[in-house]
Amino acid sequence: MRLQITFKPEKNIFLIPTNYNYELSSIIYKIMSTSGPNFTKWLHSRGFTLEGAKRFKFFNFSRLFFQEKEVQGEVIKAKGNFKLIFSSPIDDSVLTTFISGMMEFNKEIYIGNRDVGTKVRVHSINILPYPDFQYKSKYIMLSPTVATIQDENRKIVFLEPNNERTIDALRKNLVNKYETLFMEKCPYNIDFSFDENYIKASIEKNIIKKVSIKASSDKTILIRGFMLPIEIKSDVKVQKLAYETGIGEKNSLGFGMLEIAKK
Numbered sequence: 001m002r003l004q005i006t007f008k009p010e011k012n013i014f015l016i017p018t019n020y021n022y023e024l025s026s027i028i029y030k031i032m033s034t035s036g037p038n039f040t041k042w043l044h045s046r047g048f049t050l051e052g053a054k055r056f057k058f059f060n061f062s063r064l065f066f067q068e069k070e071v072q073g074e075v076i077k078a079k080g081n082f083k084l085i086f087s088s089p090i091d092d093s094v095l096t097t098f099i100s101g102m103m104e105f106n107k108e109i110y111i112g113n114r115d116v117g118t119k120v121r122v123h124s125i126n127i128l129p130y131p132d133f134q135y136k137s138k139y140i141m142l143s144p145t146v147a148t149i150q151d152e153n154r155k156i157v158f159l160e161p162n163n164e165r166t167i168d169a170l171r172k173n174l175v176n177k178y179e180t181l182f183m184e185k186c187p188y189n190i191d192f193s194f195d196e197n198y199i200k201a202s203i204e205k206n207i208i209k210k211v212s213i214k215a216s217s218d219k220t221i222l223i224r225g226f227m228l229p230i231e232i233k234s235d236v237k238v239q240k241l242a243y244e245t246g247i248g249e250k251n252s253l254g255f256g257m258l259e260i261a262k263k
Contacts, residue, residue: 001087001088001090001092001095001127001244002085002086002087002127002128002130002243002244003085003086003087003095003099003125003126003127003128004083004084004085004086004125004126004128005083005084005085005086005102005122005124005125006081006082006083006122006123006124006125006126007081007082007083007084007109007111007120007121007122007123008081008120008121008122008123009078009080009081009082009118009119009120010108010118010119010120011118012079012080013077013078013079014077014078014079014118015075015076015077015078015112015116015117015118016064016075016076016078016111016112016116016117016118017074017075017076017112017113017115017116017117018071018073018074018075018076019074019211019212019213020064020111020112021211021213021253021254021255022213022214022253023111023112023113023117024061024064024084024111024254025061025252025253025254027109027111028059028061028086028252031098031102032098057251057252058088058089058090058177058181058245058251058252059086059087059088059090059245059251059252060086060087060088060244060245060246060251060252060254060255060256060257061084061085061086061087061143061254061257062084062085062086062142062143062254062257063142063143063254064082064083064084065082065083065084065085066078066079066080066082067079067080067081067082068080075116081123085128085142085257087243087244087245087246087257088244088245089181089240089241089244089245099125099127102122102125103122103125107121108120108121109121109122130240130243131243131260132260133236133239133240133243133260134236134239135233135234135235135236135239136231136232136233137231137232137239137260138229138230138231138260138261139229139230139231139232139242139243139258139259139260139261140229140258140259140261141226141227141228141229141230141256141257141258141259142257142258142259143225143227143246143254143255143256143257144209144211144223144225144226144227144255144256145170145225145226145227145230145246145247145248145255145256146158146223146224146225146248146249146250146255146256147159147166147169147170147173147248147249148169148249149165149169158223158224158225160207160208160224160226161194161199161207161226161228162199167191167192167193169248170192170247170248171190171191171192173247173248173249174190174238174241174242174247175190177241177245178238178241181241181245186238188234188235188237188238189233189234190232190233190234190238191232191233191234192230192231192232192233192247193230193231193233194228194229194230194231195228195229195230195231198228198229199228202228207226207227207228208224208225208226209224209225209226209227210222210223210224210225211223211225211255213253223250223253223255225248225255225256229261230247230258242258243258243260246258
């Protein structure tokens with residue numbers, strides 16, 4: 001299921017940090033923890049906990065979409081209500097509980113860090129219809145996709161689209177998600193391909209995105225991702241999984257969300 005969540009800020013013109021992924025993820029966890037026992041039951045039945053004892057947390061969210069915005073260094077100056085897309089393969093009956101919990105969670109939510117931020121309330125939540133998945137589906141990225149490997153010193157290396165190991169890393173990640181979620185061996189071939197013309201026509205800095213996690217603390221982590229059109233060839237069940245969970249790593253921190261590309 002995919003939800004569009006609209007937030008109403010305390011003030012019509014407001015400031016939030018450009019690096020807000022960690023703060024949004026924390027808010028989602030907080031609301032999950034107050035949404036009743038169905039979440040815990042579902043997660044535990046598949047060996048998960050809200051504390052993230054397993055690798056996959058099976059929810060994903062997009063960047064924030066503002067009516068108007070102006071980036072001023074590490075601060076976003078924005079105006080009006082703004083939106084977030086939330087997505088998860090969790091059973092619809094369980095997500096319905098999450099929606100109810102979010103609407104009842106009528107307290108002000110602070111989005112930001114210790115330096116800058118704004119208080120908001122949940123204004124509305126809309127369930128978005130599923131697209132018409134095909135064996136070959138083209139997507140755009142609503143948030144940067146992250147793929148990594150470990151080098152010979154076991155140091156994490158962030159991969160870029162032109163690295164020959166990137167496609168394989170994305171494929172293995174999606175297969176692992178399939179087998180973890182459905183508790184069966186993935187029987188489908190999965191193939192990814194990037195839009196090479198888009199890469200050639202774009203300046204690198206427009207594709208590579210850097211996001212700081214816990215940006216205002218002494219434990220800051222810099223994550224490198226990329227944003228560009230991508231095509232996936234696989235069974236519709238796999239397409240739906242990629243759409244609901246996101247591709248690549250760190251989906252529960254707001255990375256790897258896909259949307260069907262318009263024709």
